[in-house]
Amino acid sequence: MKIKTSTLLLLLSVGALQSQAQQPKKQKPNIIFIYADDLGVGEVGAYGQQKIKTPRLDQLSREGIHFTQFYTSTPVCAPARCMLLTGRHGGHSYIRGNYEMGTFADSLEGGQMPLPEGTVTIGHMLQKAGYKTAAIGKWGLGMPFTTGDPNKQGFDYFYGYLDQKQAHNYYPTHLWENGKKDPLNNHFIDVHKPLRADQATDSAFNYYKGNDYAVDEMTKKAIQFIEENRQQPFFLYLPYTIPHVSLQAPDSAIRKYVGLFDEKPYLGNQGYTPSKYPLSTYAAMITYLDTQVGIVMDLVKKLGLDENTIIMFSSDNGTTFNGGVDPVFFNSVSGLKGLKMDLYEGGIREPLIARWPGKIPAGSTAAAAAVQYDLMATFAEIAGTNAPANDGVSLLPALKGNEKSLQQRTYIYFEYPENGGAVAIRKGKWKAIKTNMKKNKQAPWQLYNLETDPNEKQDVASEHQDMLPTFDAIVLKEHRNAHINEWEFLNSKMSK
DSSP states (O other): OHHHHHHHHHHHHHHHHHHHHHHOOOOOOOOEEEESOOTTTTTTTGOOOOOSHHHHHHHHHHEEEEEHHHHHSSHHHHHHHHHOOOOOTTTSSSSSSEEEOSSSSGGGEEOOOOOOOOOOOOOHHHHHTTTTEEEEEEEOOTTSSSSTTTTTTTTTEEEEESSEEEEEESOOSEEEEEEEEEESSSSOOOTTOOOOOOGOOHHHHTTTSSSSOOHHHHHHHHHHHHTTTTTEEEEEEOOOOSSSSSSSOHHHHTTTTTTTSSOOBBBSSTTOOOOOSSHHHHHHHHHHHHHHHHHHHHHHHHEEEEEEGEEEEEESSSSSSSSTTTTTTTTTTTTOSSTOOSHHHHHEEOOOOEEEEEOOTTEEEESSSSEEGGGHHHHHHHHTTTOOOOOOOOHHHHHOOOOHHHHOOOEEEEOSSSTTTTEEEEEEEEEEEETTTOTTTTTTEEEEEEEOTTOOOOOOOOGOOHHHHHHHHHOOOOHOOOOSSSGGOOOOOTTT
């Protein structure tokens, strides 16, 4: 009897071990990060937008969380993308401005200053952690013949625009796929060709239209990537170009808004393509972006990946000031001061919406200040891997409802060498900023209490002189000289 009992126990133990061995290991969470282009913090319904419809982003917020004091790392395209992908702020980042190469012609496509060899991006980090990685959309960090090629910078797959200047046109002659041109069914469009009033006919406006809308092509590739990699952990970086001008959208999308606004044709006098219905087109572009977000959400749910996929949404900088865009009409930056290229709140405050069923409490908000260079540390914690050296902190606890780690943060640092040169520091409720530093290296600090003055209307620096040395010390600590003279304005011999 004793022998039979011991044998039975042994068989049960072996069976249990075999059962455990046969059970698949739980897959690491998938990460989808959707990045808008020049979208203001107030242009989404969840953040108070009244005129532009964004039902799927609003759903994403209702089913997840949105941050009310979230920042981009810097207020223009290429450096914002560099800082996002490398986890570095403006005083440490390799790329700090839009350094253009080549021109607008297809034959002279040159891109922007490339990421250097040896850069460690979020893509590299997640590849090492076992993720399949893709970047689909606007890159702006180097062409295939440079060290900035996305396939050399941590992404197994790339599709979209490599050169930001090409991205001014939503009907390009080509996009790029893993270093090769993917021809589209579009004629070449000179997107900065204005019209005279006597030329503003329907046929003249039709010149700026094409057949293959770049956004649709990106979404097709995103769908394909998700479907092909659903059995393994994946990271999809999806930097759409909407709503960056030019004002171009499919007619069917524009028609939904025509007649709702009192508008006049835009003839291109402030750059980019003319538009017969500039207000309707801009609104349509944002709603079209919202639709793409919905397509991704629906696919993830259909494939049964919902509970193991975090979907996040943000934008690279505030609303633009040109190209026929009217940020006042749409209250695009929620009444905040500044626009794109400014370190005032309107230039850097952005949406951050995240959804992860079962992990992120539905309908929640986070009020603590956070910034995009936090995302490298965040994605590392989500993936269960170590982040390389970076300037951020993980937002995962805050995403799950615990903001304590963010509330304990000492400050957030910003530095921007273009538009006159500026630095800014967010420290608790205080925002310190210096502007026009290329003309005056000793420019005075402006100081705002964002708790009582979120629109930065009342400079109270004169009342808090004792605080200003602290900000000087932060700049001294956080600034490293840029590698090109154009971006070095704090320690430059050219500064006065």
